[in-house]
Amino acid sequence: MFGLNRNDTLLLIVVALLTMLAPFLLNPFPEGSSLAQFNGGYPDLMQRFVIFGIFAIGFNILFGLTGYLSFGHAAFLGVGSYAAIWMMKLLTMNVIPAIILSVIVAGLFSLLVGYICLRRSGIYFSILTLAFAQMSYALAYSVLTPITGGETGLQPKLNDPRILDAAVGSGVTPRANLFGIEMGTSWQMDWNGWVFTFNAGYYLAAIIMLIAFYLSIRIFRSPFGLMLRAVKTNQNRLNYTGVNTKPYTLAAFVISGMYAGLAGGLLVAMDTQVGPERMFWTASGEVVLMTILGGVGTLIGPVLGAGLIKYMENILSKINESLLEAWFAFMPDAVSDVMVTLLSLFVGKGWHLTLGLLFMIVVIFLPGGLVGGLIGGGRRMFRSNDRKATRKTKSNQTPPTSQTAE
Amino acid sequence: MAILQVRNVSKRFGGLQALNDVNLSVEKGTVHAIIGPNGAGKSTLLNCFVGRLIPDTGTVMFDGKSLLGIKPHQINQIGVSRVFQTPEIFGDLTLLENVMIPTFAHRDGAFKVNWWNRADRESDVQDHAEAILQEIGLYEKRLEIADSMSRGDKRRLEMAMCLSQDPKLLLLDEPTAGMSRADTNATIDLLKRLGETRGLTKVIIEHDMHVVFSLANYISVLAQGTVIAENTPELIKGDPRVKEAYLGTEAE
Structure with missing residues (x-):
């Protein structure tokens, strides 16, 4: 179906179901229960899941396929965001032109950056992209203040031209919409104490994420994707095979830059604001973590990694000491004090510590990331079953070969 | 008709004259072996054919086109393929x-x-x-x-x-290096078979004389960056200059 093989179609359908049912799946705990703060099913966070999923999917097309590790992809995210907000200021609050322009501008910018950075490979390429991103951040922060709003960033203002939109009444803030449907619109469903929120912005972002995911599967399975994997494996051989590797890597770089721009445009479509911190190097590092955590070069891994990191960022950071004290109140005071002191290091502002530990565990014990670990585990089970079966029948047949892990 | 023409090619690395006025002509449809002791410049010469190195002087013509100054992938696209000394695969x-x-x-x-x-x-x-x-x-x-x-x-x-x-021309850099005798013989058979069905021109760099004399129609002997002898295998075998080049410098 959809021109994909059976496994890929299945994967696409599963991802589609998960994203469409996310408001239920991410809210497993009833409202008001002590576990309700672990619910991730509120619009703001769900939007972030899918938008950063897009960012990571695009990053994986570059890093996962060609092996070129960019440390500056947040620059494209930021450029996309600025492009989108200007579209909202000048043209219309409809998100479609904003998103389209963000992709185009990020694509052009990544063409320029990629053309220069891809003159080198390995660590030098990474450093060059990092330098470019930090330069973009510095420019947005200070030099280009008339365009970027400097430190405060940009929001749509009442006196913006917005030539396609009717004038808004005084005191009404202009809101991002899709042909009249406001992105912030939510519909709530109460059911036996559970509250499920369905948000227009989330569903727009989720549908775009599914399209982006589908396109990335096509790229992965295409002759173009095969060439990119060949770049990662043996660039020297590829050159002596009659392939000009430069334009291939540049194409992958621009495609992943456009994905980043799309994510940036969607972020603006959801919260209609942008600041230079979106381009800071930690934001570039975050997408690297997402991709590695989920599984480099796998189709679904980056989306899972993005979800996990965004979940931890938003949920773990909300847990504070008084909450911990409430949890451990049933224990003797001395024990509870120790537990609270210890655990409070890992939550709230210390959530990065948990992320760091998790990252170390994954990299050391699951070199293929979460998805690589799952596939590896499944394969080991499959193989041991297979061996048992072989022993039973005492046949000497070779075990079935499995396709390359994706 | 010569498919590969090498004229007056010289290449110097610092103080080392790797190739010194090499002339070579590979006929279409033949298996042309380039032999010589270690450090004779065989690999350097091959690298000049595929665009990895550019000779200081001289010309390399393939099928009427110059191979100098064009990139490896362009050379491959006009019909030159290369097998490396250590297998380069994906x-x-x-x-x-x-x-x-x-x-x-x-x-x-x-x-x-x-x-x-x-x-x-x-x-x-x-x-x-x-x-x-x-x-x-x-x-x-x-x-x-x-x-x-x-x-x-x-x-x-x-x-x-x-x-x-x-490809029109297949360059093989020690295709049997590090292989067992059985694997070597299998490779020889394979190369013979491929030559028969395709009429492919091959240039082979090889140390193993067994391989060379099994396959080659024509042999060029390279020593210290210069072609010291070239002829058919039968005549090369008895050539005193070749014996000297091998035995006089190092035992192969």
């Missing part, structure tokens, strides 16, 4: 993918963003790659990962990759 990919990549490069040229089609639905490329693997005897292993194979199989895979492009 180790993370399956054998089938390994052969499909050069086939795509042959069909689509040096660059094409063919991102919508499925690689495994490009049946012309797939069928061609499978036929080549069949011919070379690796068809059964086509879904295995290339890195998991023995060195001999890797070498054969690399040859399959080159052959899939239907």
Whole structure:
């Protein structure tokens, strides 16, 4: 179906179901229960899941396929965001032109950056992209203040031209919409104490994420994707095979830059604001973590990694000491004090510590990331079953070969 | 007719004169061996054919076109394929993918963003790659990962990759280096067979005299960067200059 093989179609359908049912799946705990703060099913966070999923999917097309590790992809995210907000200021609050322009501008910018950075490979390429991103951040922060709003960033203002939109009444803030449907619109469903929120912005972002995911599967399975994997494996051989590797890597770089721009445009479509911190190097590092955590070069891994990191960022950071004290109140005071002191290091502002530990565990014990670990585990089970079966029948047949892990 | 013409090629690395006024002419459809003791400049010469090195002076003409100053992928696109001394393959990919990549490069040229089609639905490329693997005897292993194979199989895979492009000239850099006697003989048979069916021109650099005399129609002997003798295998065997070059410098 959809021109994909059976496994890929299945994967696409599963991802589609998960994203469409996310408001239920991410809210497993009833409202008001002590576990309700672990619910991730509120619009703001769900939007972030899918938008950063897009960012990571695009990053994986570059890093996962060609092996070129960019440390500056947040620059494209930021450029996309600025492009989108200007579209909202000048043209219309409809998100479609904003998103389209963000992709185009990020694509052009990544063409320029990629053309220069891809003159080198390995660590030098990474450093060059990092330098470019930090330069973009510095420019947005200070030099280009008339365009970027400097430190405060940009929001749509009442006196913006917005030539396609009717004038808004005084005191009404202009809101991002899709042909009249406001992105912030939510519909709530109460059911036996559970509250499920369905948000227009989330569903727009989720549908775009599914399209982006589908396109990335096509790229992965295409002759173009095969060439990119060949770049990662043996660039020297590829050159002596009659392939000009430069334009291939540049194409992958621009495609992943456009994905980043799309994510940036969607972020603006959801919260209609942008600041230079979106381009800071930690934001570039975050997408690297997402991709590695989920599984480099796998189709679904980056989306899972993005979800996990965004979940931890938003949920773990909300847990504070008084909450911990409430949890451990049933224990003797001395024990509870120790537990609270210890655990409070890992939550709230210390959530990065948990992320760091998790990252170390994954990299050391699951070199293929979460998805690589799952596939590896499944394969080991499959193989041991297979061996048992072989022993039973005492046949000497070779075990079935499995396709390359994706 | 000469398919490869090398005239007055010299190359110097610092104080070392690696190639000194080399002249060579490879006839179409022949197997031309370049032999010589270690450090004679054989690999340097080969690197000048594929665009990895540019000679200081002289010309290298292939099929009427100069090979100097054009990039390796362009040289490959006009019909020159190379087998490396240590097999250069796509180790993370399956054998089938390994052969499909050069086939795509042959069909689509040096660059094409063919991102919508499925690689495994490009049946012309797939069928061609499978036929080549069949011919070379690796068809059964086509879904295995290339890195998991023995060195001999890797070498054969690399040859399959080159052959899939239907090259006019195949350059082989010590195709049997590090192989057992049985593997070496198998490789000799394979190369003979491929020569018969395709009428392919081959240039072989080789240390192993058994291989050279089994395959070559013509031999050039390189010593200290210069061609000291060239002739048919029968006449090279008795040439005193060749014996001197080998025995006088180091025992091979």
